[in-house]
Amino acid sequence: MMMVDNHLQTQTQLQSEFQCWYPVLRRFGPDDPFFASGNIERELLAKQIALELTEEEKQALRNFEDDYREVFCPIVGCEATLRSLTEFEDHYNARHTSSCSVCSRVYPTSRLLSIHVSEAHDSFFQAKAARGYPMYECLVEGCGEKLKSYKSRHQHLMDKHNFPSTYEFFKKTRLSKKGRVKKNQRKQKHMAVDNNEKEKEEEESSGMEVEEETLDGIISGVSKLTTSDSSPSVISFGRRHTRGLTFVPRAVQRDTKK
Amino acid sequence: MISADCHDYGFYVLHDGFGNAAVQRRRHHAVSVAKERREAMFRTKRLCTEGFSNDMDVHVAINGDMMIEEEPSVLEAQTSSAVEELKLAIASKGIDTVQKKVNALRELRRLLSRSDFPFVEIALKSGAIPLLSQCLSFGSQDEQLLEAAWCLTNIAAGKPEETKSLVPTLPLLIAHLGDKSSLSVGEQCAWALGNVGGESEELRDLLLSQGALIPLARMMLQDKGTTVITASWALSNLIKGPHSEAATELIKIDGVVDAILHHLKKSDVELATEVAWVVVYLSALSDVAIDVLMKTEIVQVLVDRLAASNTLQSLIPLLRSLGNLMAGDAYTTNILLDPSHETTDSIIRSLSKCLKSEHRFLKKEATWVLSNIAAGSVTHKQLICKSEAVSLLLKLLINSPFDIKKEVAYVLGNSCVAPPKEESGGVPSLLLDHLILFVRNGCLSGFIDLLKSSDLEAARLGLHFIEVVLRGMPNGEGQKLVERADGIDAMERFQFHENDELRMMANLLLDNYFGETYGFDDE
Numbered sequence: 001m002m003m004v005d006n007h008l009q010t011q012t013q014l015q016s017e018f019q020c021w022y023p024v025l026r027r028f029g030p031d032d033p034f035f036a037s038g039n040i041e042r043e044l045l046a047k048q049i050a051l052e053l054t055e056e057e058k059q060a061l062r063n064f065e066d067d068y069r070e071v072f073c074p075i076v077g078c079e080a081t082l083r084s085l086t087e088f089e090d091h092y093n094a095r096h097t098s099s100c101s102v103c104s105r106v107y108p109t110s111r112l113l114s115i116h117v118s119e120a121h122d123s124f125f126q127a128k129a130a131r132g133y134p135m136y137e138c139l140v141e142g143c144g145e146k147l148k149s150y151k152s153r154h155q156h157l158m159d160k161h162n163f164p165s166t167y168e169f170f171k172k173t174r175l176s177k178k179g180r181v182k183k184n185q186r187k188q189k190h191m192a193v194d195n196n197e198k199e200k201e202e203e204e205s206s207g208m209e210v211e212e213e214t215l216d217g218i219i220s221g222v223s224k225l226t227t228s229d230s231s232p233s234v235i236s237f238g239r240r241h242t243r244g245l246t247f248v249p250r251a252v253q254r255d256t257k258k
Numbered sequence: 259m260i261s262a263d264c265h266d267y268g269f270y271v272l273h274d275g276f277g278n279a280a281v282q283r284r285r286h287h288a289v290s291v292a293k294e295r296r297e298a299m300f301r302t303k304r305l306c307t308e309g310f311s312n313d314m315d316v317h318v319a320i321n322g323d324m325m326i327e328e329e330p331s332v333l334e335a336q337t338s339s340a341v342e343e344l345k346l347a348i349a350s351k352g353i354d355t356v357q358k359k360v361n362a363l364r365e366l367r368r369l370l371s372r373s374d375f376p377f378v379e380i381a382l383k384s385g386a387i388p389l390l391s392q393c394l395s396f397g398s399q400d401e402q403l404l405e406a407a408w409c410l411t412n413i414a415a416g417k418p419e420e421t422k423s424l425v426p427t428l429p430l431l432i433a434h435l436g437d438k439s440s441l442s443v444g445e446q447c448a449w450a451l452g453n454v455g456g457e458s459e460e461l462r463d464l465l466l467s468q469g470a471l472i473p474l475a476r477m478m479l480q481d482k483g484t485t486v487i488t489a490s491w492a493l494s495n496l497i498k499g500p501h502s503e504a505a506t507e508l509i510k511i512d513g514v515v516d517a518i519l520h521h522l523k524k525s526d527v528e529l530a531t532e533v534a535w536v537v538v539y540l541s542a543l544s545d546v547a548i549d550v551l552m553k554t555e556i557v558q559v560l561v562d563r564l565a566a567s568n569t570l571q572s573l574i575p576l577l578r579s580l581g582n583l584m585a586g587d588a589y590t591t592n593i594l595l596d597p598s599h600e601t602t603d604s605i606i607r608s609l610s611k612c613l614k615s616e617h618r619f620l621k622k623e624a625t626w627v628l629s630n631i632a633a634g635s636v637t638h639k640q641l642i643c644k645s646e647a648v649s650l651l652l653k654l655l656i657n658s659p660f661d662i663k664k665e666v667a668y669v670l671g672n673s674c675v676a677p678p679k680e681e682s683g684g685v686p687s688l689l690l691d692h693l694i695l696f697v698r699n700g701c702l703s704g705f706i707d708l709l710k711s712s713d714l715e716a717a718r719l720g721l722h723f724i725e726v727v728l729r730g731m732p733n734g735e736g737q738k739l740v741e742r743a744d745g746i747d748a749m750e751r752f753q754f755h756e757n758d759e760l761r762m763m764a765n766l767l768l769d770n771y772f773g774e775t776y777g778f779d780d781e
Contacts, residue, residue: 002372018766020685020729021722023633025674026626027585030498030542034626037619038574039302042535045571071712088712092751 060222111141112169119150120170260594287696302456302495304413305412306408306449307371307776309442321713321719333369337377340366341384348392351600356399363405370412386413387423394430407431407446414453420697428468431655435473445485446588448474452492462496466504470496478533480520486665490532497539505544508536522559527572530563534575541582548586559581562602564608570617577612577620580605581627606631606645613650624650625665632672636689639673643692652696655704660711667719668707674726688730697727702743709748714757721763724749728771737771746772 070087073080080089093094100113102121115137118125129135134146136153140161147153150170157163344366346357366386370376386409389681393406411430414421424431431447439447451470455462465471474496477489495502508514521533537556540547557580564576596602605627611625628647642648655666674693678686700726709720724745728736740746752764 018725019722019761020677021675021726022686023675024780025585025587025630025633026541026668027582029500030539032501035623038578041570041617041619042574043302073712082712092710092712140580189736 112139115139231258271278277644283610297416301415303421303453304449304491306411306446307372309404309408310339315682331510333372334380334609336378337366337369337380338384340369341381341386341389344389344393345385348389352444356402360399360401360405363402363409367405367408367412370409372495376412377412378420381409381413382420382423387426391430394427394434396433400443403434403439403443404446406441407434407450411446411450411453413498414450414457418457421454421461422452422603423463424454425461428465428470431592432465432468432470432473433753435470435477441485442481444477445488448477448489448492449484452488452495453609455492455495455498459500462498462504465496471504471507472511475508475514478521478536479513486517486660487529487532490521490529490536493642494532494535494539497536497543499543502543502545505540506546509544509550510538511546516549519554519559521565522556527567527569530567531575533570534579536571538575538582541586542577545586548583551583552587558601561604563606570620573612573620574623576621577609577627580632581623584630602631603645604661606641610645610650613647613654613726618662621654621658622662622665625654625662625669629665629668629672632658632669634677639689640694642669643673643695648695649699652699652701652704655701660713660716663704663708664713665717667705667716667723669708670701671719671726674730688726690730692734693726693730697739702727702739702745706740706743706745709745710751712759717752717760718763721749721752721760721767724768725763728767741772 021145031039071082073082073088073091080091082091099123100116103117105210119136125135129148132148134148136147136150138145138147138153138156138161143161145156147156147158154163157201158165293388339513340362344359344362347362368383370378370381379780390406390409393402410424414424428451431450434447435444435451451465451474452768454466455470462750471493474489474493474545477485478493481484493508497508499505518533518537522537526531537551537560541551560561560576560580560583563572563578567573567576609624612620615621615624624700628642628651632642651669652668654662655670658666674689674696676687676689705720706724707720708716709724711717727740730736731739746768749764752760755761755764
């Protein structure tokens with residue numbers, strides 16, 4: 001089957017491009033920082049009698065070595081400098097991740113997270129939107145514009161803020177077979193059996209979630225992208241297993257080859 | 259009150275009447291001294307505060323002087339006057355010249371031996387060096403030579419400029435290392451030279467060019483006493499490089515290798531420690547030295563010592579020598595460290611002992627050695643996996659400081675991957691039973707933690723191991739495990755990472771294992 005072949009081929013491709021684990025001997029020079037704390041301990045032990053160090057002094061001397069280790073945030077565009085690994089972890093968790101408590105999608109800012117929560121999980125939001133109120137906020141901070149639908153917001157982003165047409169704020173999740181089976185069972189309990197149920201599943205993961213562009217549209221959009229951009233030209237937040245990349249999944253490339 | 263023993267001191271007792279100003283001055287001085295002390299701690303130079311008892315005929319005053327509380331300014335004044343005394347003594351003529359010189363030297367030496375306030379600077383300013391040089395002239399009395407060398411030792415134990423001031427005296431100190439000198443004199447000169455060598459590469463090169471290596475090496479060939487200990491320490495400061503010539507030259511000197519083995523087998527802890535440090539530098543710097551050493555029984559001797567050792571002091575260099583020897587050469591690990599041999603078992607046991615130590619760096623270095631053993635043959639990897647080391651390592655992966663986690667990562671990863679075959683040049687095959695053992699014991703979350711750190715090397719290790727899991731775990735279990743352990747999110751962090759290699763690796767993995775087809779494959 002197409003999918004199986006594809007899987008195999010990508011495996012070999014991966015192996016030729018990916019530098020796999022290769023066991024090698026690792027050697028350090030005598031004054032390498034790797035040995036620094038051992039060297040310090042040597043000197044402490046040799047001198048402690050002569051200098052009559054107290055236990056506190058010794059510990060302070062050991063800690064002195066660990067003190068200051070700058071960490072630069074590696075996320076492109078973020079210029080934060082943190083003073084230790086712990087600080088970096090805090091910074092990263094605060095600035096570069098925030099996940100939805102309902103569906104676990106990750107967003108890089110709390111503002112986008114709250115927009116997502118309203119749009120995807122808030123029935124009040126849905127109700128107002130259904131009555132024609134402009135509820136869909138522009139994603140660009142400071143713009144303030146509100147649109148009446150997901151699609152019209154998308155249009156606004158393209159027209160006013162030059163977002164690419166392939167930009168996806170809310171990407172559908174791909175459930176594993178097990179997940180789909182479970183959902184299927186749940187649906188059978190709560191809803192009338194529908195012949196088109198399978199199709200419906202493809203389009204909405206829950207009654208409250210938002211309408212989406214089709215997969216084909218995304219594929220054609222993504223295939224038009226070049227890889228020369230240094231910044232990701234397809235940014236999609238709320239990603240889980242799928243994400244917009246300058247690297248196109250091999251499966252997609254195949255489909256668009258003509 | 260002046261006590262009988264210290265009549266030649268002429269000290270001043272501190273009166274209460276000095277009041278607050280004195281206290282403040284002392285406190286201020288104490289702060290700068292504390293800082294100086296702290297810096298002095300990390301230096302590889304050592305202050306000599308006690309005399310030797312090598313020769314019976316040289317009466318050296320052991321430093322039993324009371325450390326009397328005195329004003330720094332008072333001690334400073336005493337130092338400069340001691341130098342003055344010495345100058346006068348040298349200039350004087352008569353029968354008691356030698357005694358005068360010795361007395362003056364002794365007084366200066368005592369002031370310079372104080373570990374709280376050594377007044378090196380003022381001694382130098384008062385012109386001590388040329389005077390001390392004169393006291394080292396050939397044919398001088400042993401006691402004079404000893405005291406002069408002792409003064410120089412402690413001057414050299416100070417700040418860089420202070421150590422450098424010894425340069426004019428070096429040829430004399432080297433000369434007095436000779437076999438015609440008394441043992442104590444030779445040892446004291448060795449100590450002074452050790453301090454000089456410990457200061458900088460420049461000074462090391464100077465000493466080597468002036469021929470310090472051979473006489474110091476010869477001192478190692480002795481059998482009894484503390485001379486070997488001091489000489490070994492001085493040698494380690496002399497050959498430490500960063501270039502390898504001195505180490506290579508040392509190993510070629512007749513008798514050195516035998517002496518090293520001989521001393522390592524003795525039960526004296528201090529001796530074994532300093533000799534082991536020489537081996538550390540030899541093995542870290544010189545491939546020639548590793549070659550020569552590996553033709554002897556040194557590995558066995560080191561392993562035995564390591565197993566028998568329970569002092570931190572000796573553990574450090576014993577462990578590191580083994581580590582260096584094994585890191586130098588695949589030949590060593592694979593062939594000489596015969597997996598069926600008891601030696602290998604013994605090493606792994608000793609390393610496991612170190613893994614349980616409270617000292618962080620000891621755990622780290624022991625893990626490093628294990629990682630190099632794990633880089634060896636399949637049998638070596640199996641030995642590690644069957645030992646108690648494995649469970650200790652898995653715990654350390656979850657629960658230890660970051661630098662140790664990285665080393666553990668190397669051991670585990672190396673243990674899962676077979677040694678690459680020369681001919682095929684393809685991807686090395688995986689040792690599935692080891693991989694499965696580690697994964698079942700929860701190692702994946704440890705690797706993903708490494709991936710989440712900002713350390714590039716750690717992240718690389720994380721990605722490499724995830725690839726192994728994804729590729730190797732049977733029945734496609736790898737993908738589910740990685741997902742469950744939060745691996746996808748962790749990898750997605752690298753999509754916008756500035757490091758090209760990591761970004762590419764992460765995207766390759768995400769594309770290939772978690773692409774559009776993920777989730778549809780399981781039938």
